[in-house]
Amino acid sequence: MAWTDIQEKLWRARALDGSDKVQLTSDSLEVFLAHWSPDGKQLAIMAKEHNGVWQNYIIDAAGGKPEPLLHEARNAADPGWSADGSKIVFGREPxxxxxxxxxxxxxxxxxxxxxxxxxxGSEGLFSPRWSPDGRWIAALTLDQKSLMLYDVAAHHWRQLGSTSAADPVWSRDSKFIYIHAFQADMEPILKVNVLDGSMQPVADLSSFQSAGAVNYFFGGLSPTNLPMVQTHIGTGNLYTLDLNQR
Known part of the structure; x- marks a missing residue:
């Protein structure tokens, strides 16, 4: 399992018992997300240096220096793997x-x-996700109100669903896409059927109680397709400032 901590550093550990825990990125790099390669040996990450632009990197799961994929002054985002691990799909952030x-x-x-x-035909789309079988690429419209699906062989896009959507994740059999409908009532995680676009709620984040939680991040699926959710905790303090004293 891989995750980012509150300081946006990337970690990995064995999912079964949390052993073999390793910090993969240095303190100078802010990591937004990470996706495992099909063989489980590498991660494609979206990260940036302080005051820099977002870039895509590949890092070995055993540790080491992240390798930048592009050398641009523009933001690059959401790297994902092809089924054979030979290509990376990515987009531009909103x-x-x-x-x-x-x-x-x-x-x-x-x-x-x-x-x-x-x-x-991908102008105006972001957050791509390549299906495990290589047949489809899912993406979101920039307003995050539509889930789009690209047929790689036919070179054709179609709208798969119309709802607020974030953080699309494929099921292992490539038959469903899971999304966080973050603006819908109850903030559900929806399971979307690739064939007909039908949606089934599988989790209700509004009832996922946590002290100090300000929002939630849908981080992926377990091997049995159970949603994994990361809670963002926020605190606030009140202060007074005496303008007559220096």
């Missing part, structure tokens, strides 16, 4: 996260040639 400039398209990076290609 303006609200980093004042992104330029077009917002989904792109694919070939790790062997370091060449990128733009997924046709």
């Amino acid at each position: 303006d609200l996260m980093g004042k992104e400039t330029g077009s917002h398209t989904i792109q694919i990076l070939d790790l062997a040639t370091h060449q990128t290609e733009t997924v046709p």
Whole structure:
């Protein structure tokens, strides 16, 4: 299992008992998310240096220095693996996260040639996720109100669902996409059928009580497709300032 702590550092440990715990990234790097490679030996991460832009990196699960995938002044986000681990799909983050400039398209990076290609028809989309079987790429519209699905073989996009959506995650059999409907009543995690777009709530985050919780992050699925949720804790203090004293 891999996760980020409150200081946005990336850790990994054995999911069964928490043993073999290792901090994978240095204190100078802020990590937003991480996705395991199909063989479980590497992670693709979205991270940035202090005051830098978001970039995509690959890091060995055993530890080591993160390898940047691109050398750009633009934000790059949401790296995900192809089924064979030879390519990375990624997007550009919404303006609200980093004042992104330029077009917002989904792109694919070939790790062997370091060449990128733009997924046709992907303008205005972000947060791509490649299905484990390689057949589909899911993505969100920039307003996070539609879940889109790309048929890799047919080169065709279609709208799979219309609801507030964040953090799409594929089921292991590639038949469903799980999303966090963060603006819907009860803030459910929805299971979306790839064939017909039908949605089934599988978790209700509004009842997931935690002292001081300000929001929740849907971080992925367990091997049995149980949602894993990370709680963001916030505290507040009140102060007075005497303007007559210096």
